[in-house]
Amino acid sequence: MIDFTTTQCLLFPKMFAKPAVMQFDHRQGSSDGGAVLLKGADRSYGLIAGLAGCLEDGRQAGKVDHSLQQLLAQRVFSIACGYPDCNDSARLGADPVHKMLLDRDPVTGLDLASQATLSRFENAVGAKELYCMGESIALSVMERHAKRLRGRARLVTIDLDPTNAATHGAQQLTFFNGHYDNWCYLPVLGFVSFDEEAEQYLCAAVLRPGNATAHVGAVGILRRLLLMIRSFFPTVRIRVRLDGGFAHPDLLNFLDAEPKLEYMVAMASNAVLERKAKQAMQYARSIATMTGGTEHVYHDANYAAGSWPRERRVIIKAEVVWGPGKEPKDNPRFVITNMKQSPQWLYEKVYCQRGDIENRIKELHELHIDRTSCTRFWANQFRVLLTAAAYVLMQELRLRAAGTHCARAQVWTLRERFLKLGARVVVSARRIVLHLPACFPFLDDFRKVALALGASTA
Numbered sequence: 001m002i003d004f005t006t007t008q009c010l011l012f013p014k015m016f017a018k019p020a021v022m023q024f025d026h027r028q029g030s031s032d033g034g035a036v037l038l039k040g041a042d043r044s045y046g047l048i049a050g051l052a053g054c055l056e057d058g059r060q061a062g063k064v065d066h067s068l069q070q071l072l073a074q075r076v077f078s079i080a081c082g083y084p085d086c087n088d089s090a091r092l093g094a095d096p097v098h099k100m101l102l103d104r105d106p107v108t109g110l111d112l113a114s115q116a117t118l119s120r121f122e123n124a125v126g127a128k129e130l131y132c133m134g135e136s137i138a139l140s141v142m143e144r145h146a147k148r149l150r151g152r153a154r155l156v157t158i159d160l161d162p163t164n165a166a167t168h169g170a171q172q173l174t175f176f177n178g179h180y181d182n183w184c185y186l187p188v189l190g191f192v193s194f195d196e197e198a199e200q201y202l203c204a205a206v207l208r209p210g211n212a213t214a215h216v217g218a219v220g221i222l223r224r225l226l227l228m229i230r231s232f233f234p235t236v237r238i239r240v241r242l243d244g245g246f247a248h249p250d251l252l253n254f255l256d257a258e259p260k261l262e263y264m265v266a267m268a269s270n271a272v273l274e275r276k277a278k279q280a281m282q283y284a285r286s287i288a289t290m291t292g293g294t295e296h297v298y299h300d301a302n303y304a305a306g307s308w309p310r311e312r313r314v315i316i317k318a319e320v321v322w323g324p325g326k327e328p329k330d331n332p333r334f335v336i337t338n339m340k341q342s343p344q345w346l347y348e349k350v351y352c353q354r355g356d357i358e359n360r361i362k363e364l365h366e367l368h369i370d371r372t373s374c375t376r377f378w379a380n381q382f383r384v385l386l387t388a389a390a391y392v393l394m395q396e397l398r399l400r401a402a403g404t405h406c407a408r409a410q411v412w413t414l415r416e417r418f419l420k421l422g423a424r425v426v427v428s429a430r431r432i433v434l435h436l437p438a439c440f441p442f443l444d445d446f447r448k449v450a451l452a453l454g455a456s457t458a
Contacts, residue, residue, distance in 0.1 A: 028107065030097035032081050033423020033436050034446065039077075039101050040453030041396035045140045047389055048073045054132035055125065066113045070102045071121045072386075074112050077101050079390040081419055084368035086118040096425040097434070106425045106432060123379045130381050134204065137388055138190075138228055141203045144396075145194060146232035153194045156229050157239045159357045160221065160246065162188045162214050165207075165370035165384075172377040175210035184210040185372055187384055189364065190221055191357050192229070198408070200357050201395055202364070205388040207372065207381040214245025219254050226258060237262065241354040244268050247336060249307045256338065264315075264337045264351045273314065276301040277332045280318035288320040288328055295320055298343035303336075312336050315343045315351075363411045367391055400452040404445035417442045418449065 042048050052069035066074075077098065078088060089112055092098050096106030104110060113121075145153075165185040167174040174183050190204030204221050222240065229238060237260055242251075244266035255263045267273070280299040288295040296319035304311040317333040335351050369387040372380035394411045397418060401407050406417060424435040437443075 028096060028425050030095050030423050030425065031421075032095065032097050032419055033421040033434060034419040035077060035081050035097055035101060036434065037397055037418055037446075037449060037453060038080055038393050040450070040455070041393040041400075042073075042076075043454065044396055045144050045392065047137070047140045047392060048076060050136040050140055051133050051385075051389060054129050054136055056129065058124070065110060066117060068121070071113055071118065073102055074098070075118065075121075075386050076389045076393070079367055079387055080393055080415070082415055084371045084387070086122070087115040089113060089115050089118055097423060100425070100432065100434075105427065107427050122374060122382050123376055125378060125382045127378055130378060130385065133382075133385050134206065135224065137205075137385065137392065138203045138225060141192070141201055141392060142228045142232045145192075145201065149194060151233055153233050153236050155195050155237050155239060156233060157193045157200075157241060158222065158225055158229075159191045159193070159200060159241050159354050160188055160204075160218055161243055161354075161357055161361065162186045162208075162212075162245065163361050163365070163370075165372050167210070167372060169373060169375070171372065171375060171380060173209040177210050185370075185380065186210055186212050187369065188214075188217060188221065189357075189361060190225060191360060192225070198356070199395065199399065200360050202360065202388055202391050205364075205369070205384050207377070207384045209377075213248075214243065215248040215251050218242070218246055218248075218251055222251075222254070226261070239263065239350070240265075241351060242266065243354075249305070252308070252312070252336065262337075262339050264335050264339065264346065266351070267314065267334045267336050269332055269334060273303060273316075273334050274332065276303065276314070277316045277318050277334075280316055281320070281330055281332060284318040284320045285328065285330075288322050292322065294322050298347060300343045313338065315347055317343075317347050359410070363394075364388075364391055366410070366412050367394075397449060400449045401445060404442075404448055406442065406445050406449075418446055421446075 048069060052072050055068045057068050078092060083092060093111040093114070098112060099109050100106045102112070164180045165187055167183045167185060174185060176183050177186065185207055186209070187205060187207045189202065191200035192203050193200045203225065206217055206221060208216060226238060229236065240255060240261065240263040242265045247265050247267040252265065255261060277299065280297050284295050284297045296317055299316040299318060301314055301316060302311040303314045315335040315337055319331040319333065320328050321331050322328040335347060337346060339346055364387065367387050367390055369384055372383055374380050374383065391411065394414060397414055398406070398409065406414060409417070421436055421440065426433045426435065
C-alpha cells in the first residue's frame with residue numbers, strides 16, 4: 001500500500017530489480033509541463049491581453065491579489081489543459097507550471113486564484129464587455145492569419161452553425177428545444193478558412209437562448225466578420241456557407257446586397273421545390289433501379305418564396321437512398337446560391353466541404369463549451385468565450401505542428417501528446433529550468449512545435 005501523505009514512498013518493490021522511490025513535491029512537479037506551449041501560442045496572437053483590455057476592474061486596488069488579465073489567463077490555460085470548472089483551481093492552485101503561465105515564480109510565487117474569486121470574476125462581466133471580447137477574438141484571428149498569409153489570400157470562406165449546450169438547472173433564458181429534446185442554450189459558432197486550407201479557424205462564439213432559430217443574430221455576426229476580413233484582405237473573394245435553418249428572407253437579402261460575396265444556403269423542402277425536382281427524382285430512381293444502390297443526379301431551377309423580392313437560383317440534388325434489405329427512399333436536397341458553376345461541382349466541391357466544421361464543433365464540446373452552468377446568462381456567455389479562446393490557442397498548436405504526426409490531430413490528442421507531460425521545475429538565482437522527459441513518443445513533434453513558437457535550442 002502506498003501512503004500518499006508522505007513525501008517519499010516505496011513503489012511496488014517486488015515488481016522491480018531495485019526498489020523504486022516516488023517523491024511527491026507539489027512545489028516542484030507538474031503533470032502539465034507541456035502547457036508552456038500555450039504561452040507561446042498566446043504570444044503569437046496577443047489574445048489574452050486583448051481580451052483583458054475589454055474588461056473594467058471595479059475592485060479596490062489595495063485588496064487585489066490577481067489582476068483581471070491573470071484571472072483570464074488562468075481560466076483559458078486551465079480549460080485548454082482539461083480543467084473546465086472554476087473549482088478545478090483547488091487542485092491547480094500551487095501547480096508550478098500553471099503559475100509560470102501567469103509569469104509568477106513557480107515555487108515561491110502567489111498561488112492561483114481560488115474558486116470563489118473565479119466565480120465572482122465570471123459573474124461580474126457585463127454585456128458590453130462581452131461584445132468587445134467577442135470582437136477581440138475575431139480581430140486576433142484575422143490579424144494572425146493576415147500576417148501568416150501576408151494578406152494574400154484569394155478566398156475566405158465563412159461557415160456558421162448552431163450547436164446544443166444542454167442545461168440542467170435554473171439558468172436564465174434556457175428553454176426546451178423539441179429538435180434536441182432537452183433544455184438548452186443554442187450557441188452559434190463562426191469559422192473562417194483560407195483558400196484551399198483544410199482547417200477552419202474559430203472566430204465567433206455567441207450564446208443564444210434555447211428557443212432561438214438558426215438565423216437569429218446571423219446578420220450581425222456576418223456583418224462584423226465581413227468588415228474585418230475586408231480590412232485585412234482588401235481584394236479577397238468571400239464565400240458564405242450556411243445550413244438550412246439560416247434560409248431567412250432578411251439574411252438572404254443581406255447576402256445579396258454585399259459586393260463580391262458568394263453564398264450557398266441550404267433550404268428545407270416544400271411542395272414547390274419538390275415539383276421542380278420531380279423530373280430529376282424520376283431519373284435518379286430509374287438509375288437506382290438499374291444499379292441497385294444509392295444514386296443521385298443534379299439539377300438547378302429558379303425559385304422565389306412568397307416573401308422573397310425576386311427569384312434565386314436553387315441547386316437540386318435528387319438522391320435516392322437504397323440500402324441492403326430496404327426500400328428505396330427519396331432524399332431531395334436544395335441549396336440557394338448566387339454562384340454560376342455547375343450544380344454538381346457547387347454541391348460536391350463547395351457546399352459539402354462545410355461538413356468538416358462538425359469536427360470543429362465536436363472539439364469545442366471536448367473543451368466543454370457547453371459547460372454553461374452559471375445562473376446568469378451573461379456569465380455563461382463569458383464561459384463560452386473563455387472556451388473559444390482556449391480553442392484558438394489549441395488551433396495554433398495544430399498549425400505549428402504542420403509536417404508532424406500531429407498535423408491533423410484532434411484537440412484532445414494534442415492535449416495528451418503535447419500538454420500532459422510530467423515536468424520538474426527548478427528555480428535558481430538566474431533562471432527557471434523546466435525539466436521535461438528526455439524520452440516520450442512524440443518528442444520530435446513536441447520539439448518542432450516548441451521551436452516554431454519561439455523556444456531556443458540553447
